[in-house]
Amino acid sequence: QKEVEQNSGPLSVPEGAIASLNCTYSDRGSQSFFWYRQYSGKSPELIMSIYSNGDKEDGRFTAQLNKASQYVSLLIRDSQPSDSATYLCAVNNSPGNQFYFGTGTSLTVIP
């Protein structure tokens, strides 16, 4: 079983819709959770961090964490073509500061 699992997609949504990206993790001791966006040919870029259960909103992005279900998600409201990218979920396990990345979900926003 992989530490972090994501649907690879591709996920296609029309412009203006809500895109929902999901991630599950295996280690109940995980403490920190991150979403990265990676455009083709570029490096991963941090877009959201979440550390406690519930929702965290930043502009059009909302991260949701449910530690009991070992589930973290990213919602993108009012999706734009510029949101088309691969989204990577990452989980951090203390104390060793080990990070685990999912394989990424490819998102395409159709104009």
Added chain:
Amino acid sequence: DAGVIQSPRHEVTEMGQEVTLRCKPISGHNSLFWYRQTMMRGLELLIYFNNNVPIDDSGMPEDRFSAKMPNASFSTLKIQPSEPRDSAVYFCASSSKPRGGNQPQHFGDGTRLSIL
């Protein structure tokens, strides 16, 4: 603020040659990570350091790969001898590890390596 700096950005070399990739982490960060990314395998962790000490090198594919971090501001990943299957994008990332919390990783722009 300067981010993670990697060099070279692109490297093309022939099979059998030695390749050295370089990374300067963000100042003040004390964890450094080397990744390899390919279409087939995605983002793979090769090795990571805490306070310049290698913590987990289980991702290093073979003895041909080696990594060092002689000080807090510099790390190298070396492949000797290189093979065509080593062709990939290699990323370096760094993070801080403050007490009581974990911080995200910040990635460099990567080195695109092609072994002919």
